[in-house]
Amino acid sequence: MSRTAIWAIAVPFAIFLAWTGKIVYDANTGEVVSLAIKGFDPRDLLSGHYLRYRVEWGGPSCAGTSYGEAHCICLGQEKPAQSVWAGSCEELPEICRTYIRGVCQAGQFDAELERYYFPEEWRGKLVTVPDKATVQVSVTKSGRATVLGLSVADKPLGDWIKSAP
Amino acid sequence: MFVNLGRRLEAWTQAGLISESQSAAIAAYEKTNARPWSLYGLTGIGVMTVATGVISLIAANWSDIPSFVKLLGYFLLQAALGVWAIRQLPRSGIWREASLLLYALGFLAGIGLVAQIYHLGGSGWRALAFWLFLTAPVVLRAEGALFNHGWVLTLLYTAAVWSIEYRHPGLTDELRVSLAATIPLTLTGLGFFSERFFSLPRAFREAILTWGLASVLIAGTITGNVLWHTGGHRELQKFLNYLALPWCALLFAAAGSWLRGPATPRALRGVTAVTLIACGVYFTLPFFLPPDSRGVMVNRIIGAGGFILIGLLCSAAAALGQYRRLYDLATALVTIRILMIYFEIFGSMTSTGLGLILTGGLILGLARVWQKYRGPLLHWMEGKR
Numbered sequence: 001m002s003r004t005a006i007w008a009i010a011v012p013f014a015i016f017l018a019w020t021g022k023i024v025y026d027a028n029t030g031e032v033v034s035l036a037i038k039g040f041d042p043r044d045l046l047s048g049h050y051l052r053y054r055v056e057w058g059g060p061s062c063a064g065t066s067y068g069e070a071h072c073i074c075l076g077q078e079k080p081a082q083s084v085w086a087g088s089c090e091e092l093p094e095i096c097r098t099y100i101r102g103v104c105q106a107g108q109f110d111a112e113l114e115r116y117y118f119p120e121e122w123r124g125k126l127v128t129v130p131d132k133a134t135v136q137v138s139v140t141k142s143g144r145a146t147v148l149g150l151s152v153a154d155k156p157l158g159d160w161i162k163s164a165p
Numbered sequence: 166m167f168v169n170l171g172r173r174l175e176a177w178t179q180a181g182l183i184s185e186s187q188s189a190a191i192a193a194y195e196k197t198n199a200r201p202w203s204l205y206g207l208t209g210i211g212v213m214t215v216a217t218g219v220i221s222l223i224a225a226n227w228s229d230i231p232s233f234v235k236l237l238g239y240f241l242l243q244a245a246l247g248v249w250a251i252r253q254l255p256r257s258g259i260w261r262e263a264s265l266l267l268y269a270l271g272f273l274a275g276i277g278l279v280a281q282i283y284h285l286g287g288s289g290w291r292a293l294a295f296w297l298f299l300t301a302p303v304v305l306r307a308e309g310a311l312f313n314h315g316w317v318l319t320l321l322y323t324a325a326v327w328s329i330e331y332r333h334p335g336l337t338d339e340l341r342v343s344l345a346a347t348i349p350l351t352l353t354g355l356g357f358f359s360e361r362f363f364s365l366p367r368a369f370r371e372a373i374l375t376w377g378l379a380s381v382l383i384a385g386t387i388t389g390n391v392l393w394h395t396g397g398h399r400e401l402q403k404f405l406n407y408l409a410l411p412w413c414a415l416l417f418a419a420a421g422s423w424l425r426g427p428a429t430p431r432a433l434r435g436v437t438a439v440t441l442i443a444c445g446v447y448f449t450l451p452f453f454l455p456p457d458s459r460g461v462m463v464n465r466i467i468g469a470g471g472f473i474l475i476g477l478l479c480s481a482a483a484a485l486g487q488y489r490r491l492y493d494l495a496t497a498l499v500t501i502r503i504l505m506i507y508f509e510i511f512g513s514m515t516s517t518g519l520g521l522i523l524t525g526g527l528i529l530g531l532a533r534v535w536q537k538y539r540g541p542l543l544h545w546m547e548g549k550r
Contacts, residue, residue, distance in 0.1 A: 005251070005254050005306060006251055006254075007302070008302035008303060008305065008306050009247050009250050009251050009254075009268065009302075009303065009306075010247065010251075011302060012272065012299040012300060012302060012303060013243065013244065013247050015299060016243075016272055016275060016299055017240065019279075019295075020236065020240075020275070020279050023279060023283050023285075024236070024283075027283055050284075103332070105332050110286075112285060112286035112287045113284075113286060114286050115284055115285070115286040116284050117280075117281045117282075117284055119227065119228035121228070146283050146284075147283065147284035
Protein backbone atom coordinates (compact mmCIF):
# COMPACT_ATOMS: atom_id res chain seq x y z
CA MET A 1 0.00 0.00 0.00
CA SER A 2 1.36 3.41 -0.96
CA ARG A 3 2.10 6.11 1.58
CA THR A 4 -0.21 8.52 -0.28
CA ALA A 5 -3.12 6.14 0.36
CA ILE A 6 -2.46 6.28 4.10
CA TRP A 7 -2.13 10.08 3.96
CA ALA A 8 -5.47 10.28 2.11
CA ILE A 9 -7.11 8.70 5.15
CA ALA A 10 -4.99 10.24 7.90
CA VAL A 11 -4.84 13.90 6.78
CA PRO A 12 -8.64 14.53 6.86
CA PHE A 13 -8.71 13.05 10.37
CA ALA A 14 -5.89 15.33 11.50
CA ILE A 15 -7.56 18.41 9.97
CA PHE A 16 -10.88 17.58 11.61
CA LEU A 17 -9.19 16.96 14.95
CA ALA A 18 -7.42 20.34 14.68
CA TRP A 19 -10.69 22.11 13.75
CA THR A 20 -12.49 20.57 16.71
CA GLY A 21 -9.54 21.34 18.99
CA LYS A 22 -9.66 25.01 17.97
CA ILE A 23 -13.39 25.23 18.81
CA VAL A 24 -12.87 23.49 22.18
CA TYR A 25 -9.91 25.79 22.94
CA ASP A 26 -11.85 28.94 21.98
CA ALA A 27 -14.81 27.84 24.10
CA ASN A 28 -12.65 27.19 27.15
CA THR A 29 -10.24 30.12 27.02
CA GLY A 30 -12.37 33.09 25.98
CA GLU A 31 -13.99 35.68 28.19
CA VAL A 32 -17.52 34.60 29.20
CA VAL A 33 -20.18 37.17 28.35
CA SER A 34 -23.98 37.07 28.75
CA LEU A 35 -26.16 38.42 25.96
CA ALA A 36 -29.91 39.01 26.08
CA ILE A 37 -31.90 37.15 23.44
CA LYS A 38 -35.43 37.04 22.08
CA GLY A 39 -37.26 34.38 20.06
CA PHE A 40 -37.02 34.42 16.33
CA ASP A 41 -39.62 33.10 13.90
CA PRO A 42 -39.97 31.28 11.61
CA ARG A 43 -38.49 28.30 13.44
CA ASP A 44 -36.53 25.79 11.47
CA LEU A 45 -38.92 22.87 11.69
CA LEU A 46 -36.79 20.38 9.82
CA SER A 47 -33.58 20.55 11.79
CA GLY A 48 -34.03 18.83 15.11
CA HIS A 49 -34.34 20.27 18.59
CA TYR A 50 -32.88 23.70 18.86
CA LEU A 51 -34.01 27.21 19.59
CA ARG A 52 -33.43 30.03 17.16
CA TYR A 53 -33.22 33.50 18.52
CA ARG A 54 -31.81 36.94 17.91
CA VAL A 55 -29.36 38.64 20.22
CA GLU A 56 -30.62 41.93 21.60
CA TRP A 57 -27.54 44.07 21.24
CA GLY A 58 -29.21 46.99 22.96
CA GLY A 59 -27.12 49.52 21.06
CA PRO A 60 -25.63 50.09 17.61
CA SER A 61 -25.36 46.94 15.47
CA CYS A 62 -25.72 47.07 11.72
CA ALA A 63 -27.17 50.38 10.61
CA GLY A 64 -25.97 51.58 7.22
CA THR A 65 -23.82 48.59 6.31
CA SER A 66 -23.80 46.56 3.11
CA TYR A 67 -25.12 43.03 2.92
CA GLY A 68 -22.49 40.52 4.04
CA GLU A 69 -19.93 43.12 5.12
CA ALA A 70 -17.48 42.05 7.87
CA HIS A 71 -18.43 43.80 11.06
CA CYS A 72 -17.47 44.06 14.74
CA ILE A 73 -19.54 44.91 17.81
CA CYS A 74 -17.80 46.23 20.92
CA LEU A 75 -19.47 45.14 24.17
CA GLY A 76 -19.86 47.10 27.39
CA GLN A 77 -19.32 45.63 30.86
CA GLU A 78 -23.00 45.39 31.90
CA LYS A 79 -24.79 42.10 32.42
CA PRO A 80 -26.27 41.18 30.00
CA ALA A 81 -23.66 42.91 27.86
CA GLN A 82 -24.79 45.51 25.36
CA SER A 83 -23.29 46.98 22.23
CA VAL A 84 -21.45 50.26 22.81
CA TRP A 85 -19.92 50.56 19.36
CA ALA A 86 -20.44 48.87 15.98
CA GLY A 87 -18.62 49.21 12.68
CA SER A 88 -15.89 47.87 10.45
CA CYS A 89 -13.44 45.66 12.39
CA GLU A 90 -10.56 47.69 10.97
CA GLU A 91 -11.88 50.77 12.72
CA LEU A 92 -12.40 49.09 16.09
CA PRO A 93 -11.52 51.54 18.93
CA GLU A 94 -8.32 50.57 20.75
CA ILE A 95 -10.01 50.90 24.14
CA CYS A 96 -12.52 48.17 23.27
CA ARG A 97 -11.74 45.20 25.52
CA THR A 98 -14.38 42.69 24.37
CA TYR A 99 -15.73 42.57 20.85
CA ILE A 100 -17.53 40.05 18.65
CA ARG A 101 -16.74 39.57 14.99
CA GLY A 102 -19.49 38.74 12.48
CA VAL A 103 -21.25 39.93 9.33
CA CYS A 104 -24.23 42.16 8.70
CA GLN A 105 -27.07 40.56 6.77
CA ALA A 106 -30.30 42.41 6.04
CA GLY A 107 -29.68 44.82 8.92
CA GLN A 108 -29.01 41.99 11.40
CA PHE A 109 -25.64 41.25 12.98
CA ASP A 110 -24.81 37.58 12.49
CA ALA A 111 -22.00 36.05 14.56
CA GLU A 112 -23.37 32.50 14.20
CA LEU A 113 -24.61 32.53 17.80
CA GLU A 114 -28.30 32.27 17.04
CA ARG A 115 -28.88 28.59 17.66
CA TYR A 116 -29.07 26.54 20.85
CA TYR A 117 -29.43 22.75 20.78
CA PHE A 118 -31.30 21.18 23.68
CA PRO A 119 -32.14 17.62 24.77
CA GLU A 120 -35.17 16.04 23.12
CA GLU A 121 -37.05 15.59 26.41
CA TRP A 122 -37.24 19.37 26.87
CA ARG A 123 -39.10 19.94 23.62
CA GLY A 124 -42.51 20.19 25.31
CA LYS A 125 -41.35 23.09 27.51
CA LEU A 126 -39.19 24.83 24.93
CA VAL A 127 -41.60 25.51 22.11
CA THR A 128 -40.44 29.13 22.06
CA VAL A 129 -37.59 31.07 23.63
CA PRO A 130 -38.61 31.86 27.26
CA ASP A 131 -38.79 35.47 28.48
CA LYS A 132 -35.70 36.94 30.20
CA ALA A 133 -33.46 34.45 28.39
CA THR A 134 -29.75 35.14 28.00
CA VAL A 135 -27.08 33.22 26.17
CA GLN A 136 -23.59 32.76 27.63
CA VAL A 137 -20.83 32.99 25.05
CA SER A 138 -17.08 32.62 25.22
CA VAL A 139 -15.38 35.44 23.31
CA THR A 140 -11.72 35.11 22.28
CA LYS A 141 -9.34 38.05 21.94
CA SER A 142 -9.78 37.92 18.16
CA GLY A 143 -13.57 38.33 18.49
CA ARG A 144 -14.63 34.72 17.80
CA ALA A 145 -17.64 33.80 19.91
CA THR A 146 -18.85 30.31 20.89
CA VAL A 147 -22.14 29.58 22.66
CA LEU A 148 -21.63 27.90 26.04
CA GLY A 149 -25.07 27.87 27.58
CA LEU A 150 -28.49 29.42 27.89
CA SER A 151 -30.07 30.84 31.05
CA VAL A 152 -33.55 32.03 31.92
CA ALA A 153 -33.85 34.68 34.66
CA ASP A 154 -30.25 33.91 35.71
CA LYS A 155 -31.00 30.19 36.11
CA PRO A 156 -29.23 27.67 33.85
CA LEU A 157 -31.70 26.29 31.31
CA GLY A 158 -31.66 22.80 32.88
CA ASP A 159 -32.64 24.18 36.31
CA TRP A 160 -35.29 26.44 34.79
CA ILE A 161 -36.81 23.48 32.91
CA LYS A 162 -37.09 21.50 36.18
CA SER A 163 -38.91 24.35 37.92
CA ALA A 164 -41.04 25.34 34.92
CA PRO A 165 -44.75 24.32 35.06
CA MET B 166 -29.36 -20.20 -4.23
CA PHE B 167 -31.43 -18.09 -6.61
CA VAL B 168 -35.14 -18.06 -6.05
CA ASN B 169 -36.85 -20.56 -8.38
CA LEU B 170 -33.52 -21.61 -9.89
CA GLY B 171 -34.90 -25.02 -10.80
CA ARG B 172 -37.75 -23.48 -12.78
CA ARG B 173 -35.42 -21.04 -14.48
CA LEU B 174 -32.96 -23.77 -15.43
CA GLU B 175 -35.81 -25.77 -16.93
CA ALA B 176 -36.96 -22.74 -18.95
CA TRP B 177 -33.42 -22.01 -20.17
CA THR B 178 -32.94 -25.66 -21.16
CA GLN B 179 -36.22 -25.71 -23.08
CA ALA B 180 -35.23 -22.46 -24.85
CA GLY B 181 -31.97 -24.12 -25.92
CA LEU B 182 -29.79 -21.62 -24.05
CA ILE B 183 -28.09 -24.37 -22.00
CA SER B 184 -27.85 -28.15 -22.35
CA GLU B 185 -29.25 -30.74 -19.92
CA SER B 186 -25.76 -31.47 -18.60
CA GLN B 187 -25.02 -27.75 -18.08
CA SER B 188 -28.32 -27.39 -16.24
CA ALA B 189 -27.44 -30.28 -13.96
CA ALA B 190 -23.93 -28.88 -13.39
CA ILE B 191 -25.30 -25.44 -12.44
CA ALA B 192 -27.82 -26.99 -10.05
CA ALA B 193 -25.09 -29.13 -8.41
CA TYR B 194 -22.75 -26.13 -8.12
CA GLU B 195 -25.40 -23.96 -6.50
CA LYS B 196 -26.29 -26.76 -4.10
CA THR B 197 -22.72 -27.28 -2.88
CA ASN B 198 -21.83 -23.58 -2.81
CA ALA B 199 -25.08 -22.36 -1.33
CA ARG B 200 -24.43 -19.92 1.48
CA PRO B 201 -25.99 -20.51 4.89
CA TRP B 202 -28.38 -17.55 4.55
CA SER B 203 -30.38 -18.51 7.64
CA LEU B 204 -27.18 -18.45 9.75
CA TYR B 205 -26.18 -15.11 8.17
CA GLY B 206 -29.67 -13.79 8.90
CA LEU B 207 -29.58 -14.83 12.56
CA THR B 208 -26.07 -13.37 13.01
CA GLY B 209 -27.22 -10.14 11.36
CA ILE B 210 -30.25 -9.89 13.62
CA GLY B 211 -28.03 -10.48 16.67
CA VAL B 212 -25.54 -7.77 15.65
CA MET B 213 -28.35 -5.34 14.86
CA THR B 214 -30.02 -6.00 18.21
CA VAL B 215 -26.80 -5.36 20.15
CA ALA B 216 -26.10 -2.22 18.08
CA THR B 217 -29.66 -0.93 18.61
CA GLY B 218 -29.32 -1.55 22.35
CA VAL B 219 -26.03 0.37 22.52
CA ILE B 220 -27.49 3.26 20.48
CA SER B 221 -30.63 3.35 22.68
CA LEU B 222 -28.51 3.38 25.83
CA ILE B 223 -26.41 6.29 24.54
CA ALA B 224 -29.45 8.17 23.21
CA ALA B 225 -31.36 7.82 26.50
CA ASN B 226 -28.46 9.31 28.47
CA TRP B 227 -27.21 11.66 25.76
CA SER B 228 -27.79 14.87 27.71
CA ASP B 229 -26.04 13.41 30.79
CA ILE B 230 -22.90 12.41 28.92
CA PRO B 231 -20.22 15.12 29.28
CA SER B 232 -19.17 16.85 26.06
CA PHE B 233 -15.59 15.68 26.50
CA VAL B 234 -16.71 12.02 26.66
CA LYS B 235 -18.91 12.46 23.57
CA LEU B 236 -16.03 13.95 21.60
CA LEU B 237 -13.53 11.37 22.84
CA GLY B 238 -15.92 8.54 21.95
CA TYR B 239 -16.49 10.02 18.51
CA PHE B 240 -12.80 10.45 17.71
CA LEU B 241 -11.97 6.92 18.90
CA LEU B 242 -14.74 5.53 16.68
CA GLN B 243 -13.66 7.66 13.71
CA ALA B 244 -10.02 6.60 14.20
CA ALA B 245 -11.13 2.94 14.24
CA LEU B 246 -13.04 3.50 11.00
CA GLY B 247 -9.90 5.12 9.55
CA VAL B 248 -7.73 2.14 10.53
CA TRP B 249 -10.30 -0.21 9.04
CA ALA B 250 -10.30 1.83 5.80
CA ILE B 251 -6.48 1.78 5.63
CA ARG B 252 -6.48 -2.01 6.12
CA GLN B 253 -9.07 -2.43 3.38
CA LEU B 254 -7.36 -0.13 0.86
CA PRO B 255 -5.08 -2.75 -0.78
CA ARG B 256 -8.08 -5.02 -1.40
CA SER B 257 -11.11 -4.48 -3.56
CA GLY B 258 -14.75 -5.30 -3.07
CA ILE B 259 -17.71 -4.33 -0.96
CA TRP B 260 -15.88 -4.12 2.42
CA ARG B 261 -13.31 -1.73 1.02
CA GLU B 262 -16.03 0.54 -0.35
CA ALA B 263 -18.10 0.24 2.83
CA SER B 264 -15.10 1.19 4.99
CA LEU B 265 -14.33 4.30 2.88
CA LEU B 266 -17.97 5.39 2.76
CA LEU B 267 -18.46 4.91 6.50
CA TYR B 268 -15.23 6.76 7.23
CA ALA B 269 -16.41 9.70 5.07
CA LEU B 270 -19.91 9.70 6.58
CA GLY B 271 -18.26 9.65 10.01
CA PHE B 272 -16.91 13.15 9.31
CA LEU B 273 -20.41 14.41 8.56
CA ALA B 274 -21.62 12.92 11.83
CA GLY B 275 -18.64 14.54 13.58
CA ILE B 276 -19.44 17.97 12.14
CA GLY B 277 -23.02 17.54 13.37
CA LEU B 278 -21.82 16.45 16.82
CA VAL B 279 -19.46 19.42 17.24
CA ALA B 280 -22.19 21.76 15.96
CA GLN B 281 -24.59 20.31 18.53
CA ILE B 282 -22.17 20.48 21.48
CA TYR B 283 -20.95 24.01 20.73
CA HIS B 284 -24.27 25.26 19.27
CA LEU B 285 -22.64 26.27 15.99
CA GLY B 286 -24.92 28.38 13.83
CA GLY B 287 -24.34 29.13 10.19
CA SER B 288 -25.76 27.73 6.97
CA GLY B 289 -25.91 24.04 6.12
CA TRP B 290 -23.85 24.56 2.97
CA ARG B 291 -20.82 25.45 5.12
CA ALA B 292 -20.98 22.08 6.87
CA LEU B 293 -21.33 20.32 3.52
CA ALA B 294 -18.46 22.34 2.00
CA PHE B 295 -16.23 21.42 4.94
CA TRP B 296 -17.24 17.76 4.56
CA LEU B 297 -16.47 17.86 0.82
CA PHE B 298 -13.06 19.36 1.58
CA LEU B 299 -12.28 16.72 4.21
CA THR B 300 -13.41 13.77 2.15
CA ALA B 301 -11.95 14.79 -1.24
CA PRO B 302 -8.82 12.60 -0.76
CA VAL B 303 -11.01 9.72 0.46
CA VAL B 304 -13.42 9.77 -2.49
CA LEU B 305 -10.47 9.70 -4.89
CA ARG B 306 -9.57 6.29 -3.39
CA ALA B 307 -13.09 4.87 -3.70
CA GLU B 308 -13.95 2.57 -6.58
CA GLY B 309 -17.69 2.24 -5.92
CA ALA B 310 -20.39 4.24 -7.69
CA LEU B 311 -22.41 5.11 -4.56
CA PHE B 312 -19.73 7.16 -2.79
CA ASN B 313 -18.45 8.83 -5.98
CA HIS B 314 -21.86 9.78 -7.34
CA GLY B 315 -23.06 10.87 -3.89
CA TRP B 316 -19.98 13.05 -3.38
CA VAL B 317 -20.31 14.76 -6.78
CA LEU B 318 -24.05 15.33 -6.27
CA THR B 319 -23.31 16.84 -2.84
CA LEU B 320 -20.76 19.14 -4.48
CA LEU B 321 -23.29 20.36 -7.05
CA TYR B 322 -26.00 20.76 -4.40
CA THR B 323 -23.65 22.68 -2.10
CA ALA B 324 -22.62 24.98 -4.97
CA ALA B 325 -26.27 25.64 -5.80
CA VAL B 326 -27.19 26.43 -2.17
CA TRP B 327 -24.04 28.56 -1.77
CA SER B 328 -25.03 30.60 -4.83
CA ILE B 329 -28.39 31.33 -3.19
CA GLU B 330 -27.42 31.84 0.46
CA TYR B 331 -23.90 33.26 0.58
CA ARG B 332 -23.68 37.01 1.05
CA HIS B 333 -20.58 39.06 0.43
CA PRO B 334 -20.29 42.63 -0.79
CA GLY B 335 -17.81 41.62 -3.54
CA LEU B 336 -20.00 38.81 -4.90
CA THR B 337 -23.28 39.87 -6.49
CA ASP B 338 -26.16 37.41 -6.80
CA GLU B 339 -25.54 37.09 -10.54
CA LEU B 340 -21.80 36.47 -10.09
CA ARG B 341 -22.47 33.71 -7.55
CA VAL B 342 -24.94 32.00 -9.92
CA SER B 343 -22.40 32.39 -12.72
CA LEU B 344 -19.67 30.77 -10.57
CA ALA B 345 -21.98 27.93 -9.52
CA ALA B 346 -22.94 27.29 -13.17
CA THR B 347 -19.24 27.08 -14.04
CA ILE B 348 -18.70 24.11 -11.69
CA PRO B 349 -20.55 21.35 -13.63
CA LEU B 350 -19.02 22.60 -16.88
CA THR B 351 -15.53 22.51 -15.39
CA LEU B 352 -16.16 19.04 -13.96
CA THR B 353 -17.25 17.87 -17.42
CA GLY B 354 -14.07 19.31 -18.96
CA LEU B 355 -11.88 17.72 -16.28
CA GLY B 356 -13.60 14.37 -16.86
CA PHE B 357 -12.92 14.49 -20.59
CA PHE B 358 -9.34 15.76 -20.33
CA SER B 359 -8.50 13.13 -17.71
CA GLU B 360 -9.11 10.41 -20.30
CA ARG B 361 -6.00 11.51 -22.15
CA PHE B 362 -3.82 14.05 -20.39
CA PHE B 363 -3.85 13.13 -16.71
CA SER B 364 -5.20 10.41 -14.52
CA LEU B 365 -8.37 10.44 -12.42
CA PRO B 366 -9.84 7.32 -10.79
CA ARG B 367 -12.32 5.68 -13.18
CA ALA B 368 -15.32 5.81 -10.82
CA PHE B 369 -14.71 9.48 -9.98
CA ARG B 370 -14.31 10.36 -13.67
CA GLU B 371 -17.58 8.60 -14.51
CA ALA B 372 -19.37 10.43 -11.68
CA ILE B 373 -18.16 13.90 -12.67
CA LEU B 374 -18.94 13.25 -16.33
CA THR B 375 -22.40 11.86 -15.57
CA TRP B 376 -23.52 14.68 -13.28
CA GLY B 377 -21.57 17.41 -15.05
CA LEU B 378 -23.20 16.56 -18.38
CA ALA B 379 -26.60 15.95 -16.78
CA SER B 380 -26.53 19.38 -15.08
CA VAL B 381 -25.43 21.14 -18.26
CA LEU B 382 -27.90 19.41 -20.53
CA ILE B 383 -30.95 19.22 -18.28
CA ALA B 384 -30.62 22.48 -16.29
CA GLY B 385 -29.13 24.36 -19.27
CA THR B 386 -31.79 23.38 -21.80
CA ILE B 387 -34.75 23.75 -19.44
CA THR B 388 -33.58 27.18 -18.23
CA GLY B 389 -32.78 28.12 -21.83
CA ASN B 390 -36.27 27.12 -22.89
CA VAL B 391 -37.77 29.26 -20.11
CA LEU B 392 -35.68 32.21 -21.35
CA TRP B 393 -36.90 31.66 -24.93
CA HIS B 394 -40.43 31.46 -23.64
CA THR B 395 -40.32 34.60 -21.49
CA GLY B 396 -37.25 36.37 -22.95
CA GLY B 397 -37.02 39.73 -24.59
CA HIS B 398 -36.94 41.87 -21.48
CA ARG B 399 -34.80 44.95 -21.31
CA GLU B 400 -33.16 43.78 -18.06
CA LEU B 401 -31.89 40.49 -19.52
CA GLN B 402 -29.15 42.09 -21.62
CA LYS B 403 -27.42 43.67 -18.64
CA PHE B 404 -26.65 40.16 -17.31
CA LEU B 405 -24.79 39.18 -20.49
CA ASN B 406 -21.36 39.75 -18.85
CA TYR B 407 -22.09 37.03 -16.35
CA LEU B 408 -22.15 34.44 -19.13
CA ALA B 409 -18.43 34.95 -19.87
CA LEU B 410 -17.18 32.64 -17.13
CA PRO B 411 -19.59 29.75 -17.87
CA TRP B 412 -18.77 30.12 -21.57
CA CYS B 413 -15.02 29.72 -20.85
CA ALA B 414 -15.82 26.55 -18.89
CA LEU B 415 -18.15 25.37 -21.68
CA LEU B 416 -15.40 25.78 -24.29
CA PHE B 417 -13.04 23.93 -21.92
CA ALA B 418 -15.57 21.06 -21.71
CA ALA B 419 -16.14 21.03 -25.49
CA ALA B 420 -12.37 21.04 -26.16
CA GLY B 421 -11.99 18.23 -23.63
CA SER B 422 -14.64 16.22 -25.44
CA TRP B 423 -12.95 16.71 -28.82
CA LEU B 424 -9.50 15.83 -27.42
CA ARG B 425 -10.64 12.67 -25.60
CA GLY B 426 -8.46 9.60 -25.92
CA PRO B 427 -8.24 7.62 -29.20
CA ALA B 428 -10.41 4.89 -27.67
CA THR B 429 -13.41 7.20 -28.13
CA PRO B 430 -14.78 7.23 -31.71
CA ARG B 431 -14.28 10.50 -33.56
CA ALA B 432 -18.02 10.77 -34.29
CA LEU B 433 -18.86 10.56 -30.57
CA ARG B 434 -16.25 13.17 -29.69
CA GLY B 435 -17.61 15.49 -32.38
CA VAL B 436 -21.28 15.05 -31.50
CA THR B 437 -20.60 15.60 -27.77
CA ALA B 438 -18.63 18.79 -28.45
CA VAL B 439 -21.32 20.08 -30.84
CA THR B 440 -24.07 19.25 -28.28
CA LEU B 441 -22.27 21.23 -25.57
CA ILE B 442 -21.71 24.24 -27.82
CA ALA B 443 -25.32 24.05 -29.07
CA CYS B 444 -26.51 24.03 -25.47
CA GLY B 445 -24.48 27.20 -24.76
CA VAL B 446 -25.73 28.97 -27.89
CA TYR B 447 -29.32 27.96 -27.10
CA PHE B 448 -29.00 29.38 -23.58
CA THR B 449 -27.27 32.60 -24.72
CA LEU B 450 -29.37 33.67 -27.71
CA PRO B 451 -32.42 34.80 -25.65
CA PHE B 452 -30.15 37.48 -24.12
CA PHE B 453 -30.02 39.08 -27.58
CA LEU B 454 -33.75 38.98 -28.25
CA PRO B 455 -35.12 42.43 -29.05
CA PRO B 456 -36.63 44.16 -26.02
CA ASP B 457 -40.41 44.02 -25.84
CA SER B 458 -40.54 40.77 -27.82
CA ARG B 459 -41.66 39.07 -24.64
CA GLY B 460 -44.03 36.20 -25.21
CA VAL B 461 -43.79 36.40 -29.01
CA MET B 462 -44.91 33.09 -30.58
CA VAL B 463 -41.89 32.93 -32.97
CA ASN B 464 -39.50 32.99 -29.98
CA ARG B 465 -41.47 30.19 -28.34
CA ILE B 466 -41.36 28.06 -31.47
CA ILE B 467 -37.60 28.63 -31.89
CA GLY B 468 -37.16 27.79 -28.20
CA ALA B 469 -39.07 24.53 -28.57
CA GLY B 470 -37.19 23.67 -31.77
CA GLY B 471 -33.83 24.32 -30.10
CA PHE B 472 -34.78 22.12 -27.16
CA ILE B 473 -35.74 19.28 -29.51
CA LEU B 474 -32.54 19.71 -31.55
CA ILE B 475 -30.36 19.48 -28.43
CA GLY B 476 -32.38 16.47 -27.26
CA LEU B 477 -31.77 14.76 -30.61
CA LEU B 478 -28.04 15.58 -30.45
CA CYS B 479 -27.97 14.00 -26.97
CA SER B 480 -29.73 10.92 -28.31
CA ALA B 481 -27.17 10.67 -31.11
CA ALA B 482 -24.25 11.02 -28.67
CA ALA B 483 -25.83 8.43 -26.34
CA ALA B 484 -26.38 5.99 -29.20
CA LEU B 485 -22.80 6.46 -30.45
CA GLY B 486 -21.48 5.93 -26.95
CA GLN B 487 -23.88 2.98 -26.45
CA TYR B 488 -25.41 4.59 -23.35
CA ARG B 489 -28.88 3.06 -23.78
CA ARG B 490 -30.44 4.62 -20.69
CA LEU B 491 -29.27 8.09 -21.69
CA TYR B 492 -30.55 7.45 -25.20
CA ASP B 493 -33.98 6.49 -23.85
CA LEU B 494 -34.02 9.48 -21.50
CA ALA B 495 -33.08 11.96 -24.24
CA THR B 496 -35.63 10.60 -26.71
CA ALA B 497 -38.30 10.55 -23.98
CA LEU B 498 -37.55 14.24 -23.24
CA VAL B 499 -37.85 15.09 -26.95
CA THR B 500 -41.18 13.25 -27.08
CA ILE B 501 -42.46 15.08 -24.01
CA ARG B 502 -41.40 18.41 -25.50
CA ILE B 503 -43.25 17.64 -28.73
CA LEU B 504 -46.30 16.86 -26.63
CA MET B 505 -45.88 20.16 -24.79
CA ILE B 506 -45.88 22.07 -28.09
CA TYR B 507 -49.23 20.48 -28.82
CA PHE B 508 -50.54 21.61 -25.41
CA GLU B 509 -49.13 25.11 -25.90
CA ILE B 510 -50.95 25.49 -29.21
CA PHE B 511 -54.15 23.53 -28.64
CA GLY B 512 -54.27 23.70 -24.81
CA SER B 513 -57.72 25.24 -24.73
CA MET B 514 -59.17 22.34 -26.73
CA THR B 515 -58.06 19.61 -24.31
CA SER B 516 -61.11 20.04 -22.09
CA THR B 517 -63.45 19.10 -24.94
CA GLY B 518 -64.23 15.54 -25.97
CA LEU B 519 -62.65 16.03 -29.39
CA GLY B 520 -59.56 17.57 -27.78
CA LEU B 521 -59.15 14.55 -25.48
CA ILE B 522 -59.44 12.17 -28.45
CA LEU B 523 -56.82 14.16 -30.39
CA THR B 524 -54.48 14.35 -27.35
CA GLY B 525 -54.77 10.63 -26.65
CA GLY B 526 -54.20 9.91 -30.34
CA LEU B 527 -51.08 12.06 -30.40
CA ILE B 528 -49.64 10.34 -27.30
CA LEU B 529 -50.32 6.92 -28.81
CA GLY B 530 -48.83 8.03 -32.13
CA LEU B 531 -45.65 9.31 -30.49
CA ALA B 532 -45.32 6.08 -28.47
CA ARG B 533 -45.75 4.04 -31.66
CA VAL B 534 -43.13 6.09 -33.56
CA TRP B 535 -40.73 5.74 -30.63
CA GLN B 536 -41.27 1.99 -30.37
CA LYS B 537 -40.89 1.49 -34.13
CA TYR B 538 -37.76 3.52 -34.72
CA ARG B 539 -35.88 3.18 -31.41
CA GLY B 540 -34.31 -0.20 -32.17
CA PRO B 541 -33.36 0.40 -35.84
CA LEU B 542 -31.93 3.82 -34.97
CA LEU B 543 -29.75 2.32 -32.24
CA HIS B 544 -28.49 -0.37 -34.64
CA TRP B 545 -27.76 2.25 -37.29
CA MET B 546 -25.84 4.38 -34.81
CA GLU B 547 -23.86 1.38 -33.56
CA GLY B 548 -22.97 0.64 -37.20
CA LYS B 549 -21.75 4.23 -37.62
CA ARG B 550 -19.66 3.83 -34.47
